[in-house]
Amino acid sequence: MNAMNAIPARNDHRKLGRELDLFDTDPLMGAGLPYWLPDGAAVRHTLEEYIRTAERRAGYRHVYSPVLGKRELYEISGHWSHYSDDMFPPMDLGGEQVVLRPSMCPHHALIYRSRPHSYRELPLRIAELGGMYRSELSGVLGGLTRVRAIQLNDGHIFCTLDQVAEEAAAALEMIRRAYEALGITPARYRLSLPGAGGKYVAAPEMWERSTALLTDVLDRSGLPYEAAEGEAAFYGPKIDVQVADGAGRESTLSTVQIDFHQPERFDLHYIGPDGAKHRPVMVHRAVIGSVERAVAHLVEQHGGAFPAWLAPTQLVFLPISEAELPQAEALARRCADLGLRAEIAAPELGTLGARIRQARLVPYQAVIGAKEAADDRVALRLRDGRRLEPLPAGEVLARIGALVGVQSTDLWDEAAS
Incomplete structure (x- = not known):
């Protein structure tokens, strides 16, 4: 990550996220189990809807599967022999043992297996934004980046x-587009390979084949990358x-993996054109990774000044006096009908200047004086410091709605002026 894109240390999400009322923790819930406050829930919901929509457009079909x-x-999947140290202990239930899942791929393999498939159906892309659980040690837990209950944007392609x-290349392109919309700058791309020891499935030919495929995908993408031994999943290599x-600490946000292990x-x-059974390959991909880690990084990347489409409050109305309050309330209701998240900073909260400073992270601040109220106009101030001449309220809301609707990182479309 170059100096231009460096994240200021003061943007530590553990502090800033609490100051912005995005999330918090409580000892009675336990370490590594944060809860989301209304503003944080708004960011999370918007992020989840963004990725679900992107997946639907890319041909994925969504499923739900149990967290147990x-x-x-x-x-069978190999998690118990290769990953059990990171799993919660089994629970005895009616003579059986059940486990909180550490991963969704075994569940999705069962969903695929539940119905017969023809080669004509492939690639079959399924996705789920669901919970999984990791028995992380207390010493490594922190904020939203290392938690014990994870909402993962997971997807599996059977092909x-x-x-x-x-x-695999299409999944990598989905990640690139998501990062562009979210304003995320990757630190680097990594080809994660197996290391020494018994952590990995012993199948040299499988590793060689999947590594060659991912290497080719990275080479064709033109992206710079580094190989890192000892960072692979236990069943196969991955692009991280x-x-x-x-503070310069790295973490993995998104992944693409090729898996010959679990299909076997x-x-x-699937039934091939020859009428015989053939083994599919399983491509794992997480476009935004875990919601928790994604939001943590977004808080730090933007210092709380989220892109307008993602901001918990997108527009704040600032009536100069109590006389303009009814107009502000009417405009806030119009925003709700348009799907925009708007608030009113009433005069009782302080001077206009104080209210503007309080709303400094809100993308749009709409000042309403007596003249604006009478003419159904607003004087718009943009978060970047620009001030626009009073415009018809309907035009302002429509233009903000259009920018938000396409997940633009621009605050205003000057070409439309």
Whole structure:
């Protein structure tokens, strides 16, 4: 990450996120289990809707699966033998043991297996924004970046071998577009490879094949990347998109993985054009990773000044006096009908200057004086310091709504003026 894109250390999301009333914690809920306050929930909901819409447009179909599974499920997938140190202990239930899932891929493998499939259906893309749980040690927990309950933007593509490279490349492109809309600058791209020891599935030919495919995807993308041994998933290599905080600490936000292991373990197949059974390949991808880590990085990247489409409050109305309050309330209701998140900073909250300073992180501040109220206009101030001449209120709301609707990182479209 170059100096121009460096995140100031003062933007530590653990402090800033609480100051902005986005999230908090309570000892009675436990370490690594933050809760979301209304403004944080608004950011999270908007982010979730963005990625669901992007996935639907990319041909994914969404599913829901339980956050619990029998221990046997994770024994088959390999999680129990390779990943159990990071899982919560099993719970005895009616003579069986069930486990909080550490990953969604075994569940999605079962969903694929539940119905017969033809080669004509492939690639089959399924996605879920769901919960998973990691038994993180107390010493590594912090804010939203390392938590025990995770909402992951997970997706799995079941495809033929000759479709793998194209699907992995398309997932990488989805990540690029999401980062552009969110204003995220990656620190680096990493090809995560296996290391020494028994952490990884022992299948040299499988590793060689999947590593070659991911290497080719990265080479064709033109993105600079570094290979890192010991960072792969236990079942296969992955492309990791790394981000960095204000202290320079890196974490993985998004991933693309190629998996030959689980299709074999779960005996997945499709009927090919020859009428015989064939094994699909499983491509794992997380476009924005976990919602928690994504929001943590966004808080630090933007210092709380989120892109307008993502901001918890997108527009604040500032009536100069009590006489303009009814007009502000009417405009706030119009915003709600348009799907915009608007608030009113009433005169009782302080002077106009004090209210403007209080709303400094809100993308749009609409000042309403007596003349503006009479003419159904607003004097718009943009977060970047620009002040616009009074404009018809309907035009202002329509133009803000259009920018928000396309997830623009611009505050105002000068070309439309």
